[in-house]
Structures are given as C-alpha cells and as structure tokens.
Amino acid sequence: SQTIHQWPATLVQPVGxxxxxxxxxxxxxxxxxxxxxxAAGRGLQLLFYSVGIGQISSEVPQNLSASRPQDRQFILSSxxxxxxxxxxxxxxxxxxxxxxxxxQGTRLTVV
Amino acid sequence: QKEVEQNSGPLSVPEGAIASxxxxxxxxxxxxxxxxxxxxxxxxxxIMFIYSNGDKEDGRFTAQLNKASQYVSLLIRDSxxxxxxxxxxxxxxxxxxxxxxxxxxxGTGTQLKVxx
Numbered sequence: 001s002q003t004i005h006q007w008p009a010t011l012v013q014p015v016g017x018x019x020x021x022x023x024x025x026x027x028x029x030x031x032x033x034x035x036x037x038x039a040a041g042r043g044l045q046l047l048f049y050s051v052g053i054g055q056i057s058s059e060v061p062q063n064l065s066a067s068r069p070q071d072r073q074f075i076l077s078s079x080x081x082x083x084x085x086x087x088x089x090x091x092x093x094x095x096x097x098x099x100x101x102x103x104q105g106t107r108l109t110v111v
Numbered sequence: 112q113k114e115v116e117q118n119s120g121p122l123s124v125p126e127g128a129i130a131s132x133x134x135x136x137x138x139x140x141x142x143x144x145x146x147x148x149x150x151x152x153x154x155x156x157x158i159m160f161i162y163s164n165g166d167k168e169d170g171r172f173t174a175q176l177n178k179a180s181q182y183v184s185l186l187i188r189d190s191x192x193x194x195x196x197x198x199x200x201x202x203x204x205x206x207x208x209x210x211x212x213x214x215x216x217x218g219t220g221t222q223l224k225v226x227x
Contacts, residue, residue, distance in 0.1 A: 034215075043115075043219035044155075044199070090154055098143045098203040100215055102154040 002027035006091045006103030013110055019064075019078040021106050023091030026072065031093040033074040034100065035066055038088040050074060086110045112137050115202050117218035125226055130187040132221050134200030137181070142213065144176055144183045145201040148194075149220065155199055159185060190225045197222045 006023045013019060025031050032051050036044040046059045048066035056066050063082050067075045074091060088107050092100040116135050124130045132146075143162050147155035161167045161174040161183065173186040183202075187194055197220040203213040 036217075041219075044217040046214065046216070094215065097160070098213060098215065099145055099157050099160050100201070101157065105154040107152075 002031075002093070002101065004091060004093055004101060004103040006106060008106055009104060011106055011108045013081050013108065015083055015110055016080045019076070019081055019085070019108070021076040021089055021091075021108075023074045023076075023103055024072055025074075025093050028072075028093065030071060033068065034092045034094065035074065035076050036090045036092060036102075038090065040087070044090065048076070081110045083110050113218075114138060114204060114216045115200055115218040117198075117200050117221050119219060120222040121224050122221055123224045123226055124190050126190060126192060128190050128225075130190045130194065130223055130225070132185040132187075132198050132200075132223065134183045134185075134202075134218055135181055136183070136200075136202045136204075138202070138204045139178075139181065141178075141181075141202045141204050143203040144174070145203075145215075146172075146174060146185045147199040147201060147217075149197045149199055151196075187223075190223075192225050192227060195223055195225045 003026045034049045035047040037047055038044050050056050050068040064078050086109050088105050090105045091103040094100045114137050146159040148158050149155040159172050159174040161176045164176050164178050167174045171188045175184045199220045200218040203215050
C-alpha cells in the first residue's frame, strides 16, 4: 500500500530564516505530488504540484519554492521566511481517480 | 463566487442523530467529488468519494450528488462523538493543470460537533 511521509511535524522559525520541508511517498511510482497550505480557519490552498522529476508548477506567486529531485521526493523551500508563511503545510499524492492522500502535515510558526 | 463553498458551522447534532453537511461548487465541468474528515491539528483523511449523480452509501456515511444543482452533500447517520471534526468538501474542477490532471479544490470546511 502507498504511504506518504512528511517531516518535521512541528517547526518554529524566526523571520528571515530559510525553510526546507520534505515529503516522500512509498508504494507507488511516478506519483503526482502536491503541496498545500492551510492557514488558521481557512481552506487548503494549493501551492505547488509536480507530475514528474524536475517538473514543478506553481499555483500562486509567493515566497516559497518547490523541487522534485527524485521520483518520490518533493521538497518545499524558502530562502527567507515571512510571518505570513505560518500555517499548516500538507504534502499529498493523487491517484488516477483524483482522490488525494495527505501526509501528517507540518505546522510552521514563523516568529 | 468561491469555487467550492461550505457553511463553516459549527453544526451541532445530538448523539445518534443524522448530521447533514452541504457543499456547492461553481464549475459545471467538475467530474469527481470528495469528502474529507479533519480532526483538530491533524491532516485530512478521505472518507467518501462520488462521481455519479445520486447517492452512494458506505457504512454510516452517504454521499449525495446533484450535478444539475451543483450540489454535493454528506449524511452521517447515528452520529457519534468521535465524528466531531471538520469536514472538507473537495472537487476535481474541470480546470486542467499544466502537465495534466484536474485541479482539486477544497472548501473551507464545516465543523461538526456531536453532543452527548
């Protein structure tokens, strides 16, 4: 069966510091991978998605970037965090039928 | 108009009652519809999906889809305190993402409280 791992679970970072969140998927090959952000009391916002190694598409312009160095690895990064980057970050993979499965999430607080 | 709309709640129902959660969507080209449950501080988990008009039942859960009215709902029978969570409606819009695949868009969720 497919599993998705995401870490760390919780992160507190100062404004201006860099960020790297990692997500890996097991049990499937060439998955479509997604990064979502959920701000407090708000819905899930699609940030980036990837259909293959090195292929990244951005949904919204922002302070973040994403990379996919390996088939089952998806990384979310920032060079300098802003207060507005705080939120709950979720990595997901999507099946051919369209349903998405999520990792455990990373709660990021920028202070 | 939001692409996927839900009443934020909270919706309070007594234990054993039927909870009815509703969702509307704007894109008539939408193909597939999902309900996720999210406990506080946790990631969403898929509980139901529906592709065709009508009802789909899975245990205590029933999803209902009406494409003409652009409406999808989730009924939870015999509600339990463990059902207390936020329920997210998600829709694969007719929008095709660059590189393939439909855009999966989420509503803001309805908070359900099942009271003893």
